[in-house]
Amino acid sequence: MVEEKRVVKTTLGARLTHWSHTICWFTLLFTGLVMFSGWFEWLKPVFGGANGANFLHRLFAVIFGAVPLFGLLYKPESFFGWMKEAARWGSNEIKFMMMFPFDLIGLKVNMPPQDRVNAGQKFNSFFFPTVCFFIGVSGVIMWFAESFPLWLVSIAYPVHDLCWILGTMQLMFHAYLGSLHPGSGESFWAMFGDGTVRASWAKHHHTNWYNETYGEDE
């Protein structure tokens, strides 16, 4: 079979940011759990005791903050472009979200044409950065508690916990939907590979985006 045409869905920068973000998130999650509650005693030796976990949490927190920041400074247009795309909410997106539960269960649905990122991913594009932002801010407040007013510090703790819980909850969906959910295999391997997907896949899943960017040489 002749090599089928492929199109570029995600840039190298985006992939690198994504995966470093993921590593940081999980490390932070587990080192944080050691500090969050006593249930994760068994995790302590892995990180070299409570203090080891403490240190790693701060180390990866800095990376967690630095990478997106660097990306933002280095190529602001890619971030703002992403945000612009994510901000486009039309009827397609709303219909998509309405039919999403059925798709989730596995019923056949005809999804309306989607942009480069579909409605679910648009929601995710807002949800995660916001969560990460608040985690970062509250984290800094907790880290340098002495230099912040007490009322702020006592708010920082619930915010920090709330955000990572919501973040991890959302992560559950994002990880599943992005990998094992039917039809996601293509973009999943794209994230690992060179960021390209089969044109036919792209046309099906992200019709508007496909037509806009690759439509003319049809």
Add this chain to the structure above:
Amino acid sequence: MAKTKGYLVDTTKCIGCRGCVVACKQWNQLPAEQTRFKGTYQTVPDLTGNTLTIISFHEYEEEGQIQWYFAKRQCMHCLDPACLKVCPQKAISITDTGAVVRDNDKCVGCQYCAAACPFHIPRYNRETDKETKCSLCTERTAEGELPACVKACITGALQYGDRDELLALAKKRVSDIIGKYPKANVYGETQAGGTNILYVLADEPSKYGFEENPKVGTVIHAWQDIIKPYFPWLIALTGAVSVFSFFSTRFLGVGKEAHEGESLDG
């Protein structure tokens, strides 16, 4: 609660000699810190990682009458300690005599307790990377000795004993001095659910720099009683939904290969 022990601070007997402050440093071998005189005798402005108790000085002049209050500040050893509730490492516990103590090894210096404490007592010690606070000299009281500060107190302003007896004594003291100090009151009986360190104050608590009605912040309650125990279940929930979706999509035949074979026109 079993009969707890604590001590009464009768501020109307305190001469501000700070013998208790130095005795505490001596017994716990805590180093001194750099300070500077800024216009008040309270040269150690606040508790620090190396200072578990201080005397606060408050000068007032009302109708030509000067009042100079001295108040000893340290951990209040609450009956229902907020720090104990929030500590993730379960490093804080209550001894059989009601003293709220820390296990130095378990503490990771995350300062959750400092945020939760209604009296703003725990402090972070940079060298040891631990939270520190008064431990009511449990190693001394266990041997029948008085806490270091109570033993050092010259005028009997500090008296160690059973909380209920001290409470009765405090109330009697307040009734004795109500004539001279109309606003005299007992502090610590009900504040933040009651504390083992009781005070006889000659004036409103705020005049001594104390919280009028200290209680654990609602934010902390919300976090402690709602977010922490229940919200993690959301993760499990979404996890379950994903697992369900994984099986139901396979089961309903809209499996991976179905999608794969799509032609360009979807």
Add this chain to the structure above:
Amino acid sequence: MKVTRREFLKISGAAVATLPVLGFDLTPAMAQSGTFRIKNIKPVPSICPYCGCGCGVVVYAADGKVINTEGDPDHPINQGSTCAKGASVYQLHDNPRRMRKPLYRAPYSDQWEEKDWDWVYNQIAKRVKKTRDETFITKEKVKTKDETGAEKELEMTVNRTDAIATLGGAALDNEECYLYSKLARGLGLVYVEHCARL
């Protein structure tokens, strides 16, 4: 480990290179605070060296080191209590700033030289003798009145030198003050003072 920004950078540089191996704990075990360190040590009773109240202080020492000082519970004046100064006497002994060697400052020099006791004793004795010999007065003439009221001269034995003075003793023990006073009068000193007068 909760760290400041500066420390964080320092440590992170090192730590990244030696990422914690499974199970290896970075920090040494923290000292167990709150041991009753004076258990079965016999306290030595002393008296606070500061004001004139004369409060009792007990000193706990083990193998040559002071490990705790508190008020003396048996003492009738303070019954175990101490003021800020009394409670701090521990740091009189355990204090790097204490002077530990005899020192000598030569004329016009801008720093101390360490000496041994024998040397300083001999030099001091030489100075005392030299100054005493140069200025000692055994007898001197004084004016007095005879029976008729007329003025006349009387030669008195005075055995005195005005050239050497002694200061201090209010913090010294009684026995030390006694020898100090006896030696001073034996040497013929009359400028004998201490801060009781200040």
Add this chain to the structure above:
Amino acid sequence: MTNHWVDLRNTDCALIMGSNAAENHPMSFKWLMKAKETRGAKIIHVDPRFCRTSARSDLYAPLRSGTDIAFVGGMINYIFENNLYFHDYVANYTNAPFIIDDGFDFKDGLFSGYDPEKRKYDQSTWNYKTDADGNPLKDPTLENPRCVFQLMKKHYSRYDVDTVCKTTGTPKDLFLKVAEAYAATGVPDKSGTIMYAMGTTQHSVGSENVRIFAVLQLLLGNIGVPGGGVNAMRGESNVQGACDMGLLMHVLTGYMGAPSNDPAYVDLAGYLKKETPKAGFKVNTPKWLVSMMKSYYGDVATKENDFCYDYLPKRRTDRNYTHIGMFEAMYDGIVKGVFVFGANPYVSGPDANKETKALENLDWMVAADLFETETAAFWKEEAGADPKKIKTEVFFLPAAASYEKAGTITNSGRWVQFRWKAVEPVGEAMGDLEIFYEIGKRVRGLYKNSTEAKDKPIQELVWNYTEHDEAKLLDEVQREINGYDLTTGKLMPKFADLKDDGTTSCGVWIYSGMYTEEANKTKLRDTKDPSGIGIYPKWSFAWPANRRIVYNRCSADAAGKPWCDDKKVIWWDSNKVDEKTGKVGNWDSIDVPDFIVKNAPTDPDGCKPYIMKDDGVGGLFAKMADGPFPEHYEPWESPVEHSLSSVQFNPAAKIWDTPMNQKGKADKYPIIATTYRVVEHWQAGIMTRNTPWLAELMPNVFVEISNELGAEKSIVNGDVVTIESARGKVKAIACVTPRLKPFKINGKLYHEIGLLWHYGFQGIAKGDPANRLTPHIGCANSNTPEYKAFLCNIHKGVN
């Protein structure tokens, strides 16, 4: 103190004046609080500023520094006008009924016999009028206008409330409250105690300040009773002991007068004639002096050579040897060498700039202390000196701390307490006992072969103590202090047994009985108190003769019946039988009687409680250098004209018009200044400023100024300010507070400020020594410097 610390719990009213007891003698407040709780005692604090003592007092009254005599004079007048004195006590136990010689008079601030050139009084007119064979005439009814009572009443009638409040700046109502509250103790079943310290003594009228307390207490019958007394709270752990051991220029051990080149002291007989009164306990002076000489010179001292009396140095009568005099002499190059043991005059001496200059004239200095003191390092750059210009050789000897050596110290309550050695001294530090012994041995070694007469005193001094064994050395010195019966070699049981024929020896007569064959009583630690009023007879030894409340005969009336039950110390029990003599009717007591117990109350001497005085009674009228009745004079540097008489300054105080001791005038230095201490530091601060825990609590010099002065000079809390006097300048941090107020004197407002004086360039907590400001001027009797009232100016900033 006439009483002692624990006795404060027996008081009904404590007047704390000239002291900040809660900070400088904090333990006193343990017992005052006990008195307040158990007896409803009232605490009164009279002080220029509201300090931590005032915070815990029931009544606080401000007064301008230097006006204590005006204040207490006003109280005495209040007592006379309202007839509140304790009649029986005053009539029987004071010299109130004695008639005074006709020549005595007082006019416009001066007593009779004043010689303006010599600034001295001829006291010949200040005597009792006596009958033919020399007994003083008395008027028991106290009516005779020439009796002490009436003369005193007339003298203090000038101290009416308005004049007093105009002088002291105290609000009238507060003054009357204090007078009324304290005068209430002038009744049999109440006792009032006066607690004073340097705020009383550090004035040009210092001794009279103390005297007027004695007069007040005598009028109210408060001396010799539990919870009473005139209680000097001594500042140092063993300043009492150091004085007892004769470390002052004017006394030998046990307060025997030190001889001078006054012709009267030409020989032993002359000395004893001058120093031994005809009556009173001091008739035993010969026994004490001879015994001391036997301790100093042992077998060499014999009857034939006046017990080596000639060996005692005799100071010049025309030279002042007190601290100020010594530093003036040092400044003039008379003093060549100085021993400074456990002292830091660089910080604690007055007019520090001059005294530092004086140190530079020394040939050599031997300093011993725990830490490097400012005094020992006066030549260093950090001291602002130029080492290349200072020739003084300095030997610094590291001394052992209090619990690194054994020995005894005497507290304010005259308790001679033993303290044990807990640990070896740090490094090569040495106990001062061994240091003195070694220096003595080395000097005597150099004089061993001398044949000159001038070297006899040092050669024959008894110095044969054991070497290199500090415990034996200590024991031998203690025994020497207590004294021996030389015929049996046994330790003296009590000073009453001392002899003047050379058969007994005793280093310090008042300490005799502290170390007997029975026991070394300074080591006693028995916590039982059979008296129930805090006597603790078997806890250490109180000199004299383990007596805890001095003049305790006064706790009973003339017939020997205690004034009131819970204040009894000594009482006459007519049917008590004395086993030894079988005599019926004897004195009984719970403290060692301060009285010749063989006298029954009805005997001629049966009613003479003040046994040290030749007339046996309390001295309302007493010969002091500046007058028999305390009279208010303004401090040397005062901003106001004196309104009680035209004599502005104490006529009998020595004035030093010498270099670097200029007098500050009110136009250039309008603000009154005083100096004081805080509980966190101690005296010249070398020990506490090197203690990290205390340096943390009080890190810097601060100056307390009123809100009004702060507003005037736009100084706010925490500002660095400069305080200047005619003699020097210091920097400090401003503490602007309502606790110090300006004083309204003669209708005009004057500001007062107060400075901490503990600081110097050494230690962890450093700062300028406030004594750069204070003048070289002293009290007429003791020459104690006038630290507590001088003039200064203050401004913001550091220049």
